[in-house]
Amino acid sequence: QQQVKQSPQSLIVQKGGISIINCAYENTAFDYFPWYQQFPGKGPALLIAIRPDVSEKKEGRFTISFNKSAKQFSLHIMDSQPGDSATYFCAASINNNDMRFGAGTRLTVKP
């Protein structure tokens, strides 16, 4: 049963543009919301994560915005680069157990 809904399925952005990926969750008990980046042939790698007691977290060009009341969170990639082209997964878990993943967004950054 999917508890994390991710959109869009695919995204094409010009180099230097902003990439935005959205996720919505159902279970209010979730307390950890990571974003993973996956390149073809590789395992997912943690990009950035947030807990529900903060509304925003920024690491370099990557920002998570979190809206607890709306049960939504999003990933913003500023100044997108061709090297950012990958599949991005949002996820949610309780105490890092039983991680529930979104369906993934395939991002293509055109030079």
Add this chain to the structure above:
Amino acid sequence: DSGVTQTPKHLITATGQRVTLRCSPRSGDLSVYWYQQSLDQGLQFLIQYYNGEERAKGNILERFSAQQFPDLHSELNLSSLELGDSALYFCASSVDRLEDEQFFGPGTRLTVL
């Protein structure tokens, strides 16, 4: 390189067979997680072990089982294989069950013919 190793990289087998996937966690990590990634189901959590004990169970079929050994490596056993079991199987590890970051291995691609 995440420090998590998985063997084999690829596995091709027939329906009805049994296979074992192996995972070695990062040095010092006590928790091991198994995930299945397929086109139709996406990335799904299967099971977690912490220091040799099962800690959490996700969408793992009864035909599948796992264990974590005293040296902390883990094995995922898949039996009575079906075509639908064809997928990428990832192992991840973390320091302990409350530690946030999970480091994923490169995966084992299983093809059931």
